[in-house]
Amino acid sequence: MEDGNESPHGSTSEPEEDRCSEEDFGPSKLGTKEYWEDAYEKELETFKDIGDVGEIWFGEESMSRVLRWMDKAKIAENAAILDIGTGNAVFLVELAKHGYKNLMGIDYSAASVELARNVLLAEDLMDVTVKEMDFLNGQGELKGFDVCIDKGTFDAISLNPDNAKEGKRLYVEALKDALKDKGFFSITSCNWTKEQLLERFSEGFEFVEELPTPSFKFGGKSGNSVTALIFKRVL
Template identity: 45%
Template structure:
């Protein structure tokens, strides 16, 4: 975990230097088209009010939240377990003269770290966004078998009773994601994505699903 975190910090330190030197915001996971499609759905097609509390899980350089802020969303939080990512996000927001996005260092797999974000029920979020973070967690070489469970449980705890999770993955199919989250979430929608055909079979490069939080059975 420590070695992996150091590698992310080093990568974001390089991107932060490039941003300082030439204004390059760095890599946007899955590309701008995917990010813009998520922002567009939230601003035009979802029933989410712009006053909703939104959290970006693994926000990286924070550009998705900046896009949402430009669409009128006013209560935005971005978390990443890499301090370098948060520093880069803050730098980019500052250059864009945006001061009302909350960027915080947080390990989404740590119950203790997540608990600091939700001191009581009123501070939970209406929506959590994930663009590649679950992929990074579930496919890394140092994966602990409990990591995917910790992710699902912790994200569930971050959300209000009617809260939603919007997740984009390039490694998991719709059916796999539904199976992974079936205990804590129910599927509401799938966002259309560009498709391709190869060898007579049709597929998509990414899958974006909207889940609704379930009320858990008492243990």
């Protein structure tokens, strides 16, 4: 996410461990709606021109890892699933191909929503709902989800140059409202460690498990540049 070459998506050709670093954290244009509107306008033009859906946030493995967990957790095919910050809707496509039937994606970028709808149309997935909506200001519209999935949206909110602290607080409250009691929350992050996420989601959520991500060694110490955790909503 360095200036001039910023993207938290990560294309499928890049190793996942190369996409995030400790230096990425801090105020950034990646936390602005203008940045994403421009990025998805370009991806929309590319999709219309050549049918390329664009980059996959954190790569294909980030989707596969969540899908493997959903299989293990025996998430029902009719479970209500929300993709927070759906982008190009590629994860919604994978969820639908995996057999899930009650899917919704939201994004505050109008260009993202148009791209997502075009991608879903091309895949003949007209039963998948996509809405232009700011997750932080859903005004109670998002309710009753069995699973909420975030791959990088909380990261982007954390980079907002204007009021990241308030955005993070609103995110937690919005997530509490969106999930059913005992509903699951899957988060993939490159800005936050496991310990930081456990602290952030300590109120109203119960930690379930950490999903395996690529590890690295440096200076005799090992760690993970991407964190993927599962939480459960508890009242």
